[in-house]
Amino acid sequence: MVIQLKPTSARLARWTKPLPRLAVGGAWFFVLFSLAHLAWVIGAKWADPAGLTTLYQTTVGDETYRAWGLAYAGTLGLLLAMAQAAVVGAAAVMSLRARPKTRRIGHAILIAWAALWALNLMRLAGLDLQLDSFCQATIMILLLGSTVYRAACGPSSRLSAPDTNVYTDSARENVVRNTRLTAQHIVAATEMADITQSVRRKRWSPGMMTARLRKAGVRAARATKPLARSLGRTLAAGGRRLRHYLHDKGVIPSANRSASG
Numbered sequence: 716m717v718i719q720l721k722p723t724s725a726r727l728a729r730w731t732k733p734l735p736r737l738a739v740g741g742a743w744f745f746v747l748f749s750l751a752h753l754a755w756v757i758g759a760k761w762a763d764p765a766g767l768t769t770l771y772q773t774t775v776g777d778e779t780y781r782a783w784g785l786a787y788a789g790t791l792g793l794l795l796a797m798a799q800a801a802v803v804g805a806a807a808v809m810s811l812r813a814r815p816k817t818r819r820i821g822h823a824i825l826i827a828w829a830a831l832w833a834l835n836l837m838r839l840a841g842l843d844l845q846l847d848s849f850c851q852a853t854i855m856i857l858l859l860g861s862t863v864y865r866a867a868c869g870p871s872s873r874l875s876a877p878d879t880n881v882y883t884d885s886a887r888e889n890v891v892r893n894t895r896l897t898a899q900h901i902v903a904a905t906e907m908a909d910i911t912q913s914v915r916r917k918r919w920s921p922g923m924m925t926a927r928l929r930k931a932g933v934r935a936a937r938a939t940k941p942l943a944r945s946l947g948r949t950l951a952a953g954g955r956r957l958r959h960y961l962h963d964k965g966v967i968p969s970a971n972r973s974a975s976g
Contacts, residue, residue: 741861
């Protein structure tokens with residue numbers, strides 16, 4: 716039984732691994748999707764301010780039901796669309812800020828905006844009971860869940876203020892990596908110190924000192940042997956020159972004079 720569960724758990728882990736990224740991507744998709752719809756509404760209302768523009772509506776019998784807060788009529792509708800676009804854009808930027816309070820406000824606005832869309836689409840799907848309405852409501856519920864996930868567990872939720880002591884994931888990884896490198900350097904330095912100490916002990920042992928002195932004596936003898944030879948030759952030549960000089964001055968009688976006398 717355990718052997719069968721191991722591949723299943725590994726397969727499930729591999730399948731669920733990209734879900735967090737997909738959730739964050741879904742949250743950003745909803746932000747851009749809603750801003751694009753508001754831009755379309757603003758463009759349509761700018762051309763015809765007196766008309767009625769709605770994002771979602773359905774007709775059941777003779778009744779037309781429109782989405783609450785997503786229908787724009789007259790000049791007030793144009794102002795409402797512009798205000799919604801400004802608030803949603805500002806909330807998206809605020810959700811990326813480093814200060815937790817500002818980030819929470821941005822996420823709260825985006826969650827409320829996604830909830831407004833989800834509730835409207837669920838209401839319209841419950842009224843007309845059409846397949847496309849149910850699909851739209853389901854997709855919007857998933858986007859609402861993605862927005863909530865990004866606010867709770869997304870990358871922006873782990874940002875910290877510059878004046879706090881909370882590390883981000885990248886900073887924490889850098890600290891761990893530097894700590895590991897420092898530990899490796901300490902171990903390497905300790906090993907090098909042990910090797911150097913052992914070498915010094917061997918270098919200054921009596922046997923090593925005797926061998927070094929013997930080698931130094933042999934090297935000194937080899938180095939001074941040619942110097943001694945040249946010095947002896949120089950002294951012998953100087954002695955001969957001095958003797959000839961003294962003979963010439965008569966200080967020392969020559970060998971011939973001493974023989975004739």
